[in-house]
Amino acid sequence: MPGIVVYVYDNLSTDATAERRRAAGAIVRTETTKGKGNVVRRAFADIEADVYVMIDGDDTYDASAAPLMIKTLLDGPYDHVLGVRKQDEGAQAYRAGHETGNRVLNGVVGKVFGENVEDMLSGYRVFSRRFVKSFPAVSREFEIETELTVHSLHLRVAQTQVHVGFRDRPAGSESKLRTYHDGFKILALIIGLARHERPVAFYGLFGTLSWLISLILITPIVVQFYEIHQVPRFPTLFLASPCSCWAAWPGPRA
Incomplete structure (x- = not known):
């Protein structure tokens, strides 16, 4: 060339x-x-x-x-x-x-x-x-x-x-x-x-996944509570709680 x-x-x-x-x-x-x-x-x-x-x-x-x-x-x-x-x-x-x-x-x-x-x-x-x-x-x-x-x-x-x-x-x-x-x-x-x-898409996906994980974990606990009025699986409940918090996290501020 x-x-x-x-x-x-x-x-x-x-x-x-x-x-x-x-x-x-x-x-x-x-x-x-x-x-x-x-x-x-x-x-x-x-x-x-x-x-x-x-x-x-x-x-x-x-x-x-x-x-x-x-x-x-x-x-x-x-x-x-x-x-x-x-x-x-x-x-x-x-x-x-x-x-x-x-x-x-x-x-x-x-x-x-x-x-x-x-x-x-x-x-x-x-x-x-x-x-x-x-x-x-x-x-x-x-x-x-x-x-x-x-x-x-x-x-x-x-x-x-x-x-x-x-x-x-x-x-x-x-x-x-x-x-x-x-x-x-x-x-x-x-x-x-x-x-x-792409912060909106990134944290939106992160929040959605966290919400789904929390929902999967908490659903059987809620069902058991209504059936026997007890919460026998506290570790699972404790794991579901931060997942639901992460789902609501807006991400770090600039």
Whole structure:
């Protein structure tokens, strides 16, 4: 792509990644605080451009899709173009459980924010300058993709999705993504962002669930009281009481 400037951020790698990328003509910078979110935050703060292309450096994404994604951004015009991963025929690029987990998270975010998201964990995206410079970048690790997606949904920026090829990692390399550890961190971030960005829906759902639990627990106790005029199950009654209080809780005040 004529005129493109390639930046590679080295996050304390122990191989020859930085030297090889520098020899290939890329501008190599180092981020000493480990974590993908820290790298993205540093890159967004350092780099000045009109269009930003973000892609993981593990050679699993089809880099040839970048011109189409850039053209899509400019023609829209859009502020965010998401590269939706489509596995190449015969490839097994997704680790066990990752594809299913991604679908679950896509569904959760879609329900909370009312938008269809096909691949919220994709590391292949194109942004406008105003998107990058408005992005707060709080995440430190692999939650960064979730934060990018939720930020775009919350601001209702003009965005679209483009299917891109996704292939196996090169032999000898392995993903740093920890399936359960990072999966739960991503889910926790979604819950936190939903609480902040959609408080009425979040606390409404929380209150409804608390009310249902309280109703399920208290109903047999009330029935027994009318039958025998006693409350034989005090522990259940004590559990139902805070549930009913939580159902009426309006949430923390700003």
